[in-house]
Amino acid sequence: METEAPLCAVPEKPRYHHGALHDALLAAAEAELAETGLEAFSLRRVARRAGVSHAAPAHHFGDVGGLLTALAAEGFRQFIAAMTAQQARASRDPQAQIVAAGLGYIAFATERPALFRLIFSSDRPDFGAPDLAAGSAQAYDHLSRLVGARTGGEDPVDIAAVWAMAHGLADLMAAGRMDAIQHLAPADRDRAFAGILARSIPG
Amino acid sequence: METEAPLCAVPEKPRYHHGALHDALLAAAEAELAETGLEAFSLRRVARRAGVSHAAPAHHFGDVGGLLTALAAEGFRQFIAAMTAQQARASRDPQAQIVAAGLGYIAFATERPALFRLIFSSDRPDFGAPDLAAGSAQAYDHLSRLVGARTGGEDPVDIAAVWAMAHGLADLMAAGRMDAIQHLAPADRDRAFAGILARSIPG
DNA sequence: TGTACATCAGTGAACGCGCGTTCACTGATGTAC
DNA sequence: TGTACATCAGTGAACGCGCGTTCACTGATGTAC
Numbered sequence: 078m079e080t081e082a083p084l085c086a087v088p089e090k091p092r093y094h095h096g097a098l099h100d101a102l103l104a105a106a107e108a109e110l111a112e113t114g115l116e117a118f119s120l121r122r123v124a125r126r127a128g129v130s131h132a133a134p135a136h137h138f139g140d141v142g143g144l145l146t147a148l149a150a151e152g153f154r155q156f157i158a159a160m161t162a163q164q165a166r167a168s169r170d171p172q173a174q175i176v177a178a179g180l181g182y183i184a185f186a187t188e189r190p191a192l193f194r195l196i197f198s199s200d201r202p203d204f205g206a207p208d209l210a211a212g213s214a215q216a217y218d219h220l221s222r223l224v225g226a227r228t229g230g231e232d233p234v235d236i237a238a239v240w241a242m243a244h245g246l247a248d249l250m251a252a253g254r255m256d257a258i259q260h261l262a263p264a265d266r267d268r269a270f271a272g273i274l275a276r277s278i279p280g
Numbered sequence: 281m282e283t284e285a286p287l288c289a290v291p292e293k294p295r296y297h298h299g300a301l302h303d304a305l306l307a308a309a310e311a312e313l314a315e316t317g318l319e320a321f322s323l324r325r326v327a328r329r330a331g332v333s334h335a336a337p338a339h340h341f342g343d344v345g346g347l348l349t350a351l352a353a354e355g356f357r358q359f360i361a362a363m364t365a366q367q368a369r370a371s372r373d374p375q376a377q378i379v380a381a382g383l384g385y386i387a388f389a390t391e392r393p394a395l396f397r398l399i400f401s402s403d404r405p406d407f408g409a410p411d412l413a414a415g416s417a418q419a420y421d422h423l424s425r426l427v428g429a430r431t432g433g434e435d436p437v438d439i440a441a442v443w444a445m446a447h448g449l450a451d452l453m454a455a456g457r458m459d460a461i462q463h464l465a466p467a468d469r470d471r472a473f474a475g476i477l478a479r480s481i482p483g
Numbered sequence: 484t485g486t487a488c489a490t491c492a493g494t495g496a497a498c499g500c501g502c503g504t505t506c507a508c509t510g511a512t513g514t515a516c
Numbered sequence: 517t518g519t520a521c522a523t524c525a526g527t528g529a530a531c532g533c534g535c536g537t538t539c540a541c542t543g544a545t546g547t548a549c
Contacts, residue, residue, distance in 0.1 A: 092511085098525080114403055116319060119502060130527045135504075137525095197455060198401045200317055233460030237449070238476040245448025246440070252400060257436030273441040276480055295544085301492075322535060333494045338537075340492090487548085494542075502533085509527075515520085 099137050101127050106148050110191040115199060120144065142201060146209050149202035152192045153212030157219055159185035171227035172278055178223055179243035179274040180267060186247035193251050197244070228279055235279045242277035246270060302340050304330050309351050313394040318402060323347065345404060349412050352405035355395045356415030360422055362388035374430035375481055381426055382446040382477040383470060389450035396454050400447070431482055438482045445480035449473060 105127040110118060120141050124131040138144040163181035167173045186193040195202065202209055217240075224239050225231040249255045258269055308330040313321060323344050327334040341347040366384035370376045389396040398405065405412055420443075427442050428434040452458045461472055 116402075116404060121502065131502095132504085132506095132528075133526055140503075194401060197457070198397060198451070199319075201319060234472050234476065237452075237458060237461055237472070238445075238479055241448030241452060241476065242441075242445050242480065243448070244452055245444030245446070248401070248451050249444060249447055254400070255440060258440055269437050269440070273437065273444065273480075276441055276482075277445065277476075279479075324535065334535095335495075335537085335539095336493055343536075485549100489545105489547085491545080492543090494540105496539095496541105498536105498538080500535085502535095503531105505531080506529095507527105508529105510525090512522105512524080514522085516518100 098127070098129065098133065102129075102134055102137060102144065103148055103151055106144055107151075107189075107192060110148070110195060111189065115191065115195060115201070118145070142203055145195065145199075146202040146206045148192075149196050149199075149204075150206070150208040150212045152189075152196045153209070153216055155189075155192070156182075156185050156196065157212075157216055160219065171223070172275070172280075175223050175227060175239060175278055176271050176274045178220065179239070179246070180270055182243040183247045183250055183270055186251040190251035193247065197248070224279075232279075238277045238279065239274075242274055246273065301330070301332065301336065305332075305337055305340060305347065306351055306354055309347055310354075310392075310395060313351070313398060314392065318394065318398060318404070321348070345406055348398065348402075349405040349409045351395075352399050352402075352407075353409070353411040353415045355392075355399045356412070356419055358392075358395070359385075359388050359399065360415075360419055363422065374426070375478070375483075378426050378430060378442060378481055379474050379477045381423065382442070382449070383473055385446040386450045386453055386473055389454040393454035396450065400451070427482075435482075441480045441482065442477075445477055449476065 102123060106118075106123045109123050109126055113122065118141070120134045121131045123144065124134050127133075134144055138147055160178040160181035163177040163184065164174050167177035196213075204210060204213065220240055220243075221231050221236050224236045228235055246255070250259070253259065258266055261269060305326060309321075309326045312326050312329055316325065321344070323337045324334045326347065327337050330336075337347055341350055363381040363384035366380040366387065367377050370380035399416075407413060407416065423443055423446075424434050424439050427439045431438055449458070453462070456462065461469055464472060
């Protein structure tokens with residue numbers, strides 16, 4: 078009775094081949110990062126969370142650095158997506174687009190602080206790895222073009238101003254330091270951010 | 281011969297009582313942080329660097345969190361000192377004072393990125409500890425007053441704008457991400473920063 | 484000045500823990516015939 | 517359709533390591549008398 082084999086293939090867990098372990102490990106790694114923080118991050122914890130033997134992650138990512146590098150690359154993709162999503166809801170006006178991108182920047186940092194820190198404030202990913210370097214460059218180019226659309230040329234100092242303002246707000250929000258603004262209702266908060274971001278835009 | 285005792289008291293190291301181990305451990309901790317990074321930070325490494333038994337730090341700081349908390353408190357003091365030092369070299373004009381404080385903010389982050397990260401991007405110090413909380417509040421108040429001197433009132437949004445701009449530049453510099461500006465000669469760099477910081481000042 | 488004693492700073496051996504890495508293995512999948 | 521075999525994904529036991537913490541200790545310092 079109790080050992081009777083199921084007649085139909087139940088799509089339940091304990092299959093030997095996971096099928097999509099690569100992505101499952103990335104998801105577990107992000108959850109682990111968010112809950113436990115970067116400082117206690119380990120391959121074994123990630124494997125445990127993914128319900129898989131502790132040696133499995135090495136199969137896919139080599140070592141802990143490899144996993145964090147892959148996660149950071151994925152992080153940059155989502156970071157850019159967060160900016161794009163806000164831009165899609167804004168007017169086409171170059172200034173409005175810059176502000177919207179900034180709001181997306183801040184939203185990403187606020188909603189996923191651990192991932193934000195991983196891509197901007199950690200030494201552990203290998204930022205020389207092609208995939209990750211590409212993601213990073215793509216994010217910079219994205220902002221660059223937005224500023225260029227407003228000013229005509231892409232002056233590095235103009236770009237730095239816009240970038241730093243968005244980044245400063247984002248990083249302080251991720252760290253929970255912006256008491257004065259953190260308490261505001263979401264709509265008011267976004268209005269305040271939009272006003273601040275606008276100050277950094279040249280012209 | 282070779283085991284002859286020295287006739288005069290040589291003031292060399294191997295004294296049992298260190299005398300100023302508390303401060304020496306803090307210095308070692310900062311050096312350790314700068315060289316090895318926060319992620320590999322450990323009491324035993326700090327003790328080794330200070331040339332002292334691995335159990336000694338616990339005597340002074342309790343545990344690794346206590347040491348990092350003490351180091352962060354000291355970090356905030358030096359952070360404020362970096363701003364003040366720049367301000368002393370600038371004119372008394374409120375706008376010039378804000379810009380100078382920003383340059384000090386950035387200089388601190390650039391010169392001591394590990395300490396900067398510890399006080400702004402780490403969860404490991406106990407920011408509720410009185411000494412550390414006081415340092416953090418003092419830093420905020422410092423900026424607050426500077427902005428107030430310029431605007432008359434201390435509008436949290438004005439403060440946030442100035443703060444975020446300085447912080448964004450500082451954090452990106454600490455992370456080595458501001459390629460375009462990092463390459464500039466120091467004087468040009470400061471001029472660029474000053475121009476950017478000025479954009480965030482209300483009025 | 485000398486002696487006794489309390490206090491404190493720092494030691495070093497011991498412990499248990501979680502980690503990364505290795506490696507021979509096993510179970511599942513896909514392909515060739 | 518069936519069989520054989522190569523390939524690959526994932527396992528689990530084993531290892532050595534550095535860590536934090538504990539604890540009985542020892543050496544130095546300061547104070548009381």
